[in-house]
Amino acid sequence: xxxxxxxxxxxxxxxxxxxxxxxxxxxxxxxxxxxxxxxxxxxxxxxxxxxxxxxxxxxxxxxxxxxxxxxxxxxxxxxxxxxxxxxxxxxxxxxxxxxxxxxxxxxxxxxxxxxxxxxxxxxxxxxxxxxxxxxxxxxxxxxxxxxxx
Amino acid sequence: xxxxxxxxxxxxxxxxxxxxxxxxxxxxxxxxxxxxxxxxxxxxxxxxxxxxxxxxxxxxxxxxxxxxxxxxxxxxxxxxxxxxxxxxxxxxxxxxxxxxxxxxxxxxxxxxxxxxxxxxxxxxxxxxxxxxxxxxxxxxxxxxxxxxx
DNA sequence: GCAGAACAATTTGTGCTCAATCAAATCGTG
DNA sequence: CACGATTTGATTGAGCACAAATTGTTCTGC
Numbered sequence: 259x260x261x262x263x264x265x266x267x268x269x270x271x272x273x274x275x276x277x278x279x280x281x282x283x284x285x286x287x288x289x290x291x292x293x294x295x296x297x298x299x300x301x302x303x304x305x306x307x308x309x310x311x312x313x314x315x316x317x318x319x320x321x322x323x324x325x326x327x328x329x330x331x332x333x334x335x336x337x338x339x340x341x342x343x344x345x346x347x348x349x350x351x352x353x354x355x356x357x358x359x360x361x362x363x364x365x366x367x368x369x370x371x372x373x374x375x376x377x378x379x380x381x382x383x384x385x386x387x388x389x390x391x392x393x394x395x396x397x398x399x400x401x402x403x404x405x406x407x
Numbered sequence: 408x409x410x411x412x413x414x415x416x417x418x419x420x421x422x423x424x425x426x427x428x429x430x431x432x433x434x435x436x437x438x439x440x441x442x443x444x445x446x447x448x449x450x451x452x453x454x455x456x457x458x459x460x461x462x463x464x465x466x467x468x469x470x471x472x473x474x475x476x477x478x479x480x481x482x483x484x485x486x487x488x489x490x491x492x493x494x495x496x497x498x499x500x501x502x503x504x505x506x507x508x509x510x511x512x513x514x515x516x517x518x519x520x521x522x523x524x525x526x527x528x529x530x531x532x533x534x535x536x537x538x539x540x541x542x543x544x545x546x547x548x549x550x551x552x553x554x555x556x
Numbered sequence: 557g558c559a560g561a562a563c564a565a566t567t568t569g570t571g572c573t574c575a576a577t578c579a580a581a582t583c584g585t586g
Numbered sequence: 587c588a589c590g591a592t593t594t595g596a597t598t599g600a601g602c603a604c605a606a607a608t609t610g611t612t613c614t615g616c
Contacts, residue, residue, distance in 0.1 A: 270526070272458050272474065276540055277436045277529065279547040281455070282476045284433045285573085286554040287426045292574090303602060306430070309421050319565060325421065327431045330565055332603050339601085356564040356611045377419070380426065385553035391425055394550070397543055398428040404534035405435040434603085441604090452572060468595060479595050481573050488571085505581045505594040560614085567608070573601085583592070 280398075290383045294376050298369060299343065303328075303336055305373070308345065311362050312370045318357045327406075345369060429547075439532045443525050447518060448492065452477075452485050454522070457494065460511050461519045467506045476555075494518060 272278055291302055300308065310325050311317065319330050319337065326333070337360060340346045345366035351357040384391055421427055440451050449457065459474050460466065466474075472482050486509060489495045494515035500506040533540055 269462060270458065271462050272455065273548070274544075275455075275458070275526070276533070276544040276547075277440065278455055278458075279544045279551065280429060280433050280436060281451075283547045283551040283554070284429050285476050286551045287429060288573090290554050291426065301601065302430075306421065306424075306427055309419065309424070309427075313418060313420050320563095327434055328602095329604060331567080331605080334566055336602075354564085354612070358565065377424070383554055384425070384550055385556075386550070394546055395423075395425040395428045398425075398432050398547070399422070401533055401535070401543070402428065402432040402435045405432070405439050405532050407534075437603090450571065469593090477572095478574060480575080480597075483596055485572075503582075503594085507595065558616090560616105562613070563611080565609085565611105568606085570604090572603080575600095576598085578597075579595095581592100581594080584590090586588090 287380075290380060291376075294379055298372050303332075304340055307333070307336055307340065308366065308369065308373070311346065311360065311366070316359055316361050318351070318359055320357070322360060340366075436529075439529060440525070443528055447521050452481075453489055456482070456485060456489065457515065457518065457522070460495065460509065460515070465508060465510050467500070467508055469506070471509060489515075 288302055291305070295302060295305055298305075306326060307322065310322060317325075319333055322328075322337075323330055323333050337346065337348060341348050344363060347361050347363055348358050349361070351359050381388065381391065386394070437451055440454070444451060444454055447454075455475060456471065459471060468479055468482055468486065471477075471486075472479055475482070486495065486497060490497050493512060496510050496512055497507050498510070500508050530537065530540065535543070
């Protein structure tokens with residue numbers, strides 16, 4: 259019973275849609291993250307931006323967007339808020355003034371330690387084993403690649 | 408290599424996050440849907456609301472929100488736009504005036520036929536077989552259930 | 557060297573999402 | 587019947603997301 263079947267019924271059900279499963283799982287994840295992120299004063303998008311910078315500091319807006327699959331028009335206000343929170347600094351690149359370089363401040367780096375408790379909470383809420391979660395993550399990432407092709 | 412491992416590196420990578428896989432796959436799906444939905448003049452959220460009504464007409468705002476995991480504060484403006492497009496009618500329930508009943512118009516029902524071409528396009532873009540897609544959908548729905556527990 | 561193309565980030569406008577709050581209708585209990 | 591509690595949907599404010607248009611910078615061809 260799937261929306262793509264050529265089958266007998268013409269009543270397509272919402273629960274048959276992969277897109278809805280992902281859409282609603284994303285919302286559910288947001289709901290689990292919300293109280294955890296409130297404690298460190300970040301929204302979800304701000305959090306993944308910080309995770310990306312913790313992984314590699316001193317990026318341009320464009321490279322950050324490429325990593326996060328977000329447009330610069332989305333990132334600009336997000337980064338301005340992170341700057342307002344004192345977690346990052348935004349400076350024009352000296353050699354190419356079109357680019358804005360994003361760098362962690364001391365406070366931004368310090369926040370990483372406080373954020374360390376979050377992933378284990380999510381793992382627990384997922385009700386999955388580490389290996390199973392890793393496999394599911396891999397499959398979904400592969401789906402994303404196909405869709406963006 | 409996972410953010411939950413107790414392993415050697417303390418550098419947690421964005422690509423290790425299940426939440427990011429789902430978050431970005433959701434955006435990727437949106438990007439595939441966008442041009443298809445443009446043809447029938449709906450946004451993604453408007454589309455899933457219509458799918459829900461095609462599955463079962465004459466719902467209250469609350470029951471629609473329960474199905475879609477959305478708050479009334481999100482649904483009210485979405486439904487008003489669908490009403491403005493002439494696809495649905497919103498009327499107060501005669502026996503309980505607190506509730507608003509949402510019903511398809513003739514135009515709303517007619518749109519279902521035009522929307523039939525969308526799911527096959529998504530299936531193709533996913534690069535997955537029908538069975539594989541159904542299995543993945545099921546796993547993600549199960550994850551959602553765990554998260555909302 | 558200079559005009560125009562290409563590029564990077566920002567601004568603007570539309571829509572989605574939630575938390576917090578509100579108003580109206582209904583229910584429950586005395 | 588009366589009055590407080592609950593239910594239902596709507597409103598407000600903050601933030602995210604994109605497309606399209608804009609500004610400022612760099613590169614290219616002549």
